[in-house]
Amino acid sequence: MSPRILDQSSKLKDVLYEIRGAALVEADRLQDEGHAILKLNTGNPAIFGFEAPFQIVRDMIEAVPHAHGYSDSRGIMSARRAVVSRYEEEPGFPQFDPDDVYLGNGVSELITMTMQALLDEGDEVLIPAPDYPLWTAMTSLADGTPVHYMCDESNGWMPDLDDIRAKITPATKAIVVINPNNPTGAVYSRELLEGIVEIAREHDLLLLSDEIYDRILFDDASHIPLATLAPDLLCLTFNGLSKTYRVAGYRSGWMVITGPKKHAAGFLEGIQLLASTRLCPNVPAQFAVQAALSGVQSIDALIGPAGRLHEQRDAAWETLTAIPGVTCVKPAGALYAFPRLDPDVYDIRDDGKLVYDFLVAEHVLIVPGTGFNWPTPDHLRIVTLPEARVLTEAIERLGNFLSSYRQ
Ligand code: PLP
Numbered sequence: 001m002s003p004r005i006l007d008q009s010s011k012l013k014d015v016l017y018e019i020r021g022a023a024l025v026e027a028d029r030l031q032d033e034g035h036a037i038l039k040l041n042t043g044n045p046a047i048f049g050f051e052a053p054f055q056i057v058r059d060m061i062e063a064v065p066h067a068h069g070y071s072d073s074r075g076i077m078s079a080r081r082a083v084v085s086r087y088e089e090e091p092g093f094p095q096f097d098p099d100d101v102y103l104g105n106g107v108s109e110l111i112t113m114t115m116q117a118l119l120d121e122g123d124e125v126l127i128p129a130p131d132y133p134l135w136t137a138m139t140s141l142a143d144g145t146p147v148h149y150m151c152d153e154s155n156g157w158m159p160d161l162d163d164i165r166a167k168i169t170p171a172t173k174a175i176v177v178i179n180p181n182n183p184t185g186a187v188y189s190r191e192l193l194e195g196i197v198e199i200a201r202e203h204d205l206l207l208l209s210d211e212i213y214d215r216i217l218f219d220d221a222s223h224i225p226l227a228t229l230a231p232d233l234l235c236l237t238f239n240g241l242s243k244t245y246r247v248a249g250y251r252s253g254w255m256v257i258t259g260p261k262k263h264a265a266g267f268l269e270g271i272q273l274l275a276s277t278r279l280c281p282n283v284p285a286q287f288a289v290q291a292a293l294s295g296v297q298s299i300d301a302l303i304g305p306a307g308r309l310h311e312q313r314d315a316a317w318e319t320l321t322a323i324p325g326v327t328c329v330k331p332a333g334a335l336y337a338f339p340r341l342d343p344d345v346y347d348i349r350d351d352g353k354l355v356y357d358f359l360v361a362e363h364v365l366i367v368p369g370t371g372f373n374w375p376t377p378d379h380l381r382i383v384t385l386p387e388a389r390v391l392t393e394a395i396e397r398l399g400n401f402l403s404s405y406r407q
Pocket residue numbers: 043105106107108109132178182210212239240241242248251252253
C-alpha cells in the first residue's frame with residue numbers, strides 16, 4: 001500500500017513569510033556549492049559582527065547551571081521585575097506589575113499566542129501595509145482576517161488615518177502598530193499616534209504595539225510608547241532582546257499588558273492558558289533579560305552620529321538614492337531600507353522574480369516588498385546591518401542589475 005499523501009493543513013494557505021522564502025532556499029543551495037552569498041534578508045545583527053553585550057552573555061552563562069527546570073509560565077520573576085523597572089523609566093507609561101508581563105521565545109511566540117487567544121473566524125485585525133509579515137500570517141493562522149491599512153510613502157510612511165477609519169467594520173477587534181517600523185524605518189509622531197489611539201477609543205479596539213526597535217533611532221527621532229497615550233485602553237506592548245541587545249538567537253522577548261482588564265478577562269485567561277500549554281519560555285534566555293535591561297545600553301554608541309548602525313543607514317540610503325529611478329524615505333529607526341523603484345522607469349511585474357534573479361546573478365539576497373504585504377511590485381527591503389563598504393558595494397550591484405529592467 002502506498003503511504004497516505006501528507007499535505008500541509010489548509011490553515012496555512014494564507015500564511016506567508018517571504019523573508020525566509022524560496023529565494024533563501026536557492027541562496028543556501030548556492031552557498032552549498034561554494035558561492036559566497038551576502039544575506040540581507042533578516043535583521044540578525046550577530047552574523048554581521050555585532051557582538052552581544054558581554055554582561056548579558058556572562059550572566060546567562062552563570063545562570064545556566066541553575067536553569068534546567070521549567071519556570072513559571074509567564075517567566076522568571078527577576079526578569080518580569082526588570083521589565084517593570086524598565087517601563088517605570090518611560091515617562092507616562094501606565095503602571096503595571098510583574099503579573100502583567102509575559103516572557104516569550106522572542107516577540108514572535110507572543111504574537112502567535114496573542115492572535116490565537118484573541119481571534120475567531122471572521123474577526124478582523126487592522127495591520128499596516130507594509131508590515132512585518134508575521135502579524136498578517138498569525139492573524140490568518142488564528143482564523144482571523146487581516147485588513148491592511150495603508151502607510152503613506154509620500155508622508156514619510158506614516159499610517160493613513162483616513163484609510164484606517166475607512167477599513168473599520170463591526171468585525172474589527174484590534175489594531176496593530178509597528179513603531180519604529182519594519183520594513184520602512186518610519187518612527188511615528190505623537191500626533192499620529194494620538195490619532196490612532198483616538199480611533200481605537202471610538203471603535204473600542206484592542207491596541208497591539210510592536211516596539212522591538214524602540215531604541216534603534218537615528219538623528220533626532222524619538223520613540224513614544226503607544227501605551228503612554230492610551231492609559232484608558234487595553235494595550236499589549238511587545239519588545240525583546242533580539243535587536244537592541246543583538247541576541248536574536250537567544251529567542252527572548254516580552255509582552256506587557258496595560259490599561260483596563262476587567263472587560264477582557266476571557267481573552268487574558270486565554271493568553272494565560274496558552275502560556276501554560278507551552279510550559280514556559282526557554283529559561284536560560286530569560287536570565288538575559290535582567291542583565292540586558294539593567295546594564296549599560298551599548299546600543300546608544302551604535303546609533304549615534306559616529307556609530308556603525310548610523311553610518312550604515314547613511315551609506316545604504318545614499319547609495320540607493322543615487323540609482324536612477326530609485327527613491328527611499330530615509331529610515332529614522334530600525335535596521336532596514338525600503339526603497340521604491342519608480343514604475344515609470346522600471347518595468348517590474350514580479351518583485352519576487354527580480355529578487356531571485358538578482359540573487360542568482362549577484363549573490364546578494366534581499367526581500368521583495370510584496371513579502372511585507374505591500375500591494376504593488378515596486379519596493380525591496382534591504383537589511384542595513386553589513387559594514388558600510390559591503391552594503392555600498394551590494395547596492396551598487398543592485399543598481400547595475402536593475403538597468404536591465406529599465407523601460
Ligand atoms: N516584530 C518585528 C517588527 C520584527 O522586525 C521582528 C523580527 O525581525 C520581530 C517582531 C520578531 O522578533 P523576535 O526575534 O523577538 O521574535
